[in-house]
Amino acid sequence: MRRIVLVVCLSVFTSMAHADNVSQCKLNVKAQVEINAKADRAIFSFGIEGTGSTLRMAVGQAQNRISTITEGLKAIGLTESNFSTSHFRTDESIGRKAIILEKKEYKTSITITVSLDDFSLLEESILIVSDSEPDEFSGVKFILHDIEELKMTAMEKALKKARQKADLIAETMGVELEELISFTENTSIQDPQGHRGSRMPSAFNMSIDMPGAGGGGGSVFFSPQRKIVSNVEATILIKGKIKQVPESVSVSEL
Numbered sequence: 001m002r003r004i005v006l007v008v009c010l011s012v013f014t015s016m017a018h019a020d021n022v023s024q025c026k027l028n029v030k031a032q033v034e035i036n037a038k039a040d041r042a043i044f045s046f047g048i049e050g051t052g053s054t055l056r057m058a059v060g061q062a063q064n065r066i067s068t069i070t071e072g073l074k075a076i077g078l079t080e081s082n083f084s085t086s087h088f089r090t091d092e093s094i095g096r097k098a099i100i101l102e103k104k105e106y107k108t109s110i111t112i113t114v115s116l117d118d119f120s121l122l123e124e125s126i127l128i129v130s131d132s133e134p135d136e137f138s139g140v141k142f143i144l145h146d147i148e149e150l151k152m153t154a155m156e157k158a159l160k161k162a163r164q165k166a167d168l169i170a171e172t173m174g175v176e177l178e179e180l181i182s183f184t185e186n187t188s189i190q191d192p193q194g195h196r197g198s199r200m201p202s203a204f205n206m207s208i209d210m211p212g213a214g215g216g217g218g219s220v221f222f223s224p225q226r227k228i229v230s231n232v233e234a235t236i237l238i239k240g241k242i243k244q245v246p247e248s249v250s251v252s253e254l
Contacts, residue, residue, distance in 0.1 A: 025238040027169060027177065031162035032231050035154050038223040039142035042122050045086060045113040046129050047136030051105060055090060058106040065132065066112055072128040073114070077121055087111035111136065117145075122221045142224050144189075151187045154230035159183065162234040176239040183234040190227040 046069070050062030070083055091107040114129075116122055122140070129137065144150060163180070170177045 025175075026181065027166050027236045027238055028233065029162045029166045029169065029236070030231070030233045031158050031165060032229065033154050033158040033161055034227055034229050035150065035157070036225055036227055037144055037150055038225050039144055040117060040223070041143050041145040042116045042119060042221070043113060043141045043143065044126065044129075045111050045136075045138040046134040047087070047109055047111045049107060049109045049135045051107045053105060055106045055108065058090070058108040059110075062108055062110045065134075066110060069129055069132045069134070070112070072132070073125055076124055076128070077118070078114070078116070078125065082115055084113045084115070085110060086113040109135070119221060119223055140221065144226055147189070147228075150228050151230070154187055154228045155185050155232065158185070158230040158232040159234065162232050163236070166234065166236050170238070178237040178239045181235050181237050183232055185230060185232050187228060187230045190229060 048062045048065045048069075050058040050060065050065070052058040052061055070078075073082070087110070089109045091109075114125060116125065126140070159180075162183070166177060
């Protein structure tokens with residue numbers, strides 16, 4: 001594929017007696033870099049409900065069930081840092097209904113999110129949660145947890161590639177380059193099929209069917225891969241003045 005690289009020149013007139021028409025020129029180049037990275041964090045969540053004649057009892061019941069699950073997960077190597085409470089809800093309508101029936105009863109729902117960087121623990125973690133029969137169970141979401149660092153790496157490589165292209169063009173033209181004076185950059189994250197991500201571009205989702213979450217064979221959880229694409233357009237100043245150059249010169253880049 002051939003791309004067009006523009007050398008843009010601005011005319012400058014000197015005040016000397018024998019003034020020359022000279023031009024200060026800039027070289028515009030484009031470069032694209034793709035890097036691939038495997039997802040390095042898995043996230044899933046489970047919901048537990050509790051009921052009781054008081055809200056304290058309902059929360060306590062849910063807490064006991066959650067403790068059973070988290071203790072099982074800790075037994076295989078997870079720690080407190082792997083858990084977070086992502087949702088809490090109490091159903092007040094049950095309390096109001098209970099007043100009419102002269103029987104107080106409260107219901108609460110707590111959702112716990114589990115984050116794992118060690119994928120060797122993922123399958124067993126899911127099975128431990130499933131064995132405890134949670135009231136809700138999400139799918140697995142695979143993410144790149146340090147996506148900004150990967151974007152910066154891609155941009156750095158794209159800028160380096162743009163400079164290499166510019167040096168090659170300058171050598172062909174017989175001119176020298178000075179400093180980079182400006183650049184624009186656009187980075188996108190794509191799935192393995194090359195489609196751009198939408199709402200959560202750094203994540204993959206995998207659904208879990210709890211009734212079928214049995215063992216057998218090796219793990220079915222493999223780290224998916226993402227593609228980070230960085231497009232850069234750089235403007236570099238050409239050293240010295242170029243005489244009698246048209247307003248813009250098109251150079252075909254191989």
